Amino acid sequence: MTDFSPTSTTPNSTLPWNFSRARLTRFHTKMLTRATKNFLTFGYYTMGYDANPKTDPLAQLIGITAIPSKATVISYSAVVSFAVFGLSYIVSFNSATYRSLKTKEKVFWCLAFARALFGVFCTFASCWYIFVDPTLFEDVILASTLSSHFIVDVVVGFFIFECIAFFSSNIIFREFDMALAAHHLLSLFGYGIVVYSEKTHFFSTISILDEMTTPFSCVCWILIKAKLADTYVWKINQIILVHLFHCRTLLEGYLFLMSYRQWDNVITNMPWFNFIVLYVFLTLQLFILTPYWTYKKTKQLFKPEDWNHSEEKKKK
Numbered sequence: 001m002t003d004f005s006p007t008s009t010t011p012n013s014t015l016p017w018n019f020s021r022a023r024l025t026r027f028h029t030k031m032l033t034r035a036t037k038n039f040l041t042f043g044y045y046t047m048g049y050d051a052n053p054k055t056d057p058l059a060q061l062i063g064i065t066a067i068p069s070k071a072t073v074i075s076y077s078a079v080v081s082f083a084v085f086g087l088s089y090i091v092s093f094n095s096a097t098y099r100s101l102k103t104k105e106k107v108f109w110c111l112a113f114a115r116a117l118f119g120v121f122c123t124f125a126s127c128w129y130i131f132v133d134p135t136l137f138e139d140v141i142l143a144s145t146l147s148s149h150f151i152v153d154v155v156v157g158f159f160i161f162e163c164i165a166f167f168s169s170n171i172i173f174r175e176f177d178m179a180l181a182a183h184h185l186l187s188l189f190g191y192g193i194v195v196y197s198e199k200t201h202f203f204s205t206i207s208i209l210d211e212m213t214t215p216f217s218c219v220c221w222i223l224i225k226a227k228l229a230d231t232y233v234w235k236i237n238q239i240i241l242v243h244l245f246h247c248r249t250l251l252e253g254y255l256f257l258m259s260y261r262q263w264d265n266v267i268t269n270m271p272w273f274n275f276i277v278l279y280v281f282l283t284l285q286l287f288i289l290t291p292y293w294t295y296k297k298t299k300q301l302f303k304p305e306d307w308n309h310s311e312e313k314k315k316k
Helices: 021-040 057-062 070-092 103-132 146-173 178-197 201-225 232-261 263-269 272-302 307-315
Strands: none
Touching (some): 057 103, 178 272, 232 272
16 A cells, blocks of 8 residues: 655655545535536636726726726616617607608617617727727737726617617517527627626627618618618618628628637637627627628618518518
């Protein structure tokens, strides 16, 4: 029997001198507890993150000096989105086009203004990090800035509003858009995970550039309802919109490329729940949703029509 006492001369012994079954049991228990806690918290227990995000120029521009309260920013974002929705309802009543719409089209009209404003915000925020401040490119998993915390909180607040408005209108008017529902739910769920984990701010702030199509899509629909689809303004807007959908495909492919280039970092530092949600969403966007919407918008360029209205006609 091997002697593990301090006087043992057993060669190549890798076990500690004070080895005991009780000590080994405590060690295994500790590791099991740690692993279980890590699993239940989606990997955030043992993973590090940027606890002191840098003060960036954008944060100075909007007056942020510390990580903002998540609940406060998310709440304000949702409230502002509802306020824009309500304000557009009040202002649009002066429009004869608006008054002639059906009830559900009036709801969509007001949603279009809130979505367009959000699209402008996302485009500005994402382009800022692409062309002005490369901080997040330093570490695609752990890097963050004060403004990136603010941005992802705003995105979560908007998608809370969007999901409430979308599913409420779908229930009331008895219709359902599967593609849009998948997009909204995955966006809310995915950005909620980012807010909780405080990681993958690079992917979060760059991917919202997908929303660059939203303002043009809203203008497209409003001009169709205003019976201006035969004007040069509508055609130019639609050409830009189709082009931006092709840009979305390039952007989503680029995010996969960045994942490949920093794969070791992704595997080492990205929590598994972030990993699943991010790449399920990116795959869905790149191979299903973006191609589908690109096809629909290209078709609409040559045959201007409101999809919902045309589907109602087919049902009748």
